[in-house]
Amino acid sequence: MMRSASKSRLVIAIAGKGGTGKTVLTALTLKLLLKHNGRKILVVDADPATNLPDVLGMSLEKTVGMGANELKKKIGSDEIPPGVDKKGLLEGLIMQTLVEAPKFDLLAMGRTEGEGCYCLVNTLLTDIIDTLSKNYDLTLMDMEAGLEHLSRRTDRDVDLLIVITDPSKMGLETAKRIKDLAKEVHIKFQKIYLVGNMFPPGLEETLPEQAESFGIELGGIIPVDPTVANFSMTGRPLLELPDDSPAVMAVEKILEKIGLL
Numbered sequence: 001m002m003r004s005a006s007k008s009r010l011v012i013a014i015a016g017k018g019g020t021g022k023t024v025l026t027a028l029t030l031k032l033l034l035k036h037n038g039r040k041i042l043v044v045d046a047d048p049a050t051n052l053p054d055v056l057g058m059s060l061e062k063t064v065g066m067g068a069n070e071l072k073k074k075i076g077s078d079e080i081p082p083g084v085d086k087k088g089l090l091e092g093l094i095m096q097t098l099v100e101a102p103k104f105d106l107l108a109m110g111r112t113e114g115e116g117c118y119c120l121v122n123t124l125l126t127d128i129i130d131t132l133s134k135n136y137d138l139t140l141m142d143m144e145a146g147l148e149h150l151s152r153r154t155d156r157d158v159d160l161l162i163v164i165t166d167p168s169k170m171g172l173e174t175a176k177r178i179k180d181l182a183k184e185v186h187i188k189f190q191k192i193y194l195v196g197n198m199f200p201p202g203l204e205e206t207l208p209e210q211a212e213s214f215g216i217e218l219g220g221i222i223p224v225d226p227t228v229a230n231f232s233m234t235g236r237p238l239l240e241l242p243d244d245s246p247a248v249m250a251v252e253k254i255l256e257k258i259g260l261l
Contacts, residue, residue, distance in 0.1 A: 063110025
């Protein structure tokens with residue numbers, strides 16, 4: 001079921017180095033948004049690894065990438081006549097992959113194959129996702145690891161960018177490069193926040209200074225939480241984490257600080 005359009009549309013992207021906890025933060029952000037308000041939410045798993053459906057406890061039969069690959073092959077083999085509306089065909093394929101939950105919808109991007117003559121499909125794909133997000137009050141995007149999504153400008157039209165880092169030099173350097181690259185390719189965000197994840201006691205004090213040196217406002221810090229690890233190992237959806245979980249309480253404070261709750 002397509003959601004009705006909203007004037008208060010907000011697009012949030014969560015980015016960072018692989019393994020820093022983007023998917024966990026996305027899941028906990030969704031959990032708290034569902035708890036605290038009645039916004040119409042679209043969740044986009046933009047990471048080709050497609051881990052978010054599992055973390056949310058949702059089954060997935062097809063990704064957007066699978067549909068795009070089908071269309072690419074048909075274009076490459078001249079199965080589609082020149083006058084056929086390719087954007088309409090791709091939009092139909094995308095709508096078939098949209099998974100509807102009682103309180104939100106999920107779109108998993110998956111992996112697309114190749115570039116070259118397939119650039120048309122990639123361009124159409126970005127345009128359709130932009131259009132689809134306008135039918136929701138809030139779009140929450142779990143981005144792929146690293147910087148490629150920024151260089152391809154798939155983060156365009158994002159209001160709020162949350163860059164997550166673990167307590168490592170590589171995580172921090174990636175966070176800084178994401179901020180710098182966004183400026184280089186002229187992507188504008190209303191706000192960029194840095195969030196620390198899995199920071200043990202004693203290391204939290206170092207992050208505010210790092211954030212200031214990067215020119216990124218610190219959103220907050222998520223502590224090491226054995227409950228999250230337990231849920232992840234046993235395959236339980238993170239949406240079922242108890243409200244008194246240290247990670248859930250920390251994310252709640254972060255969302256309050258950045259104005260999402």
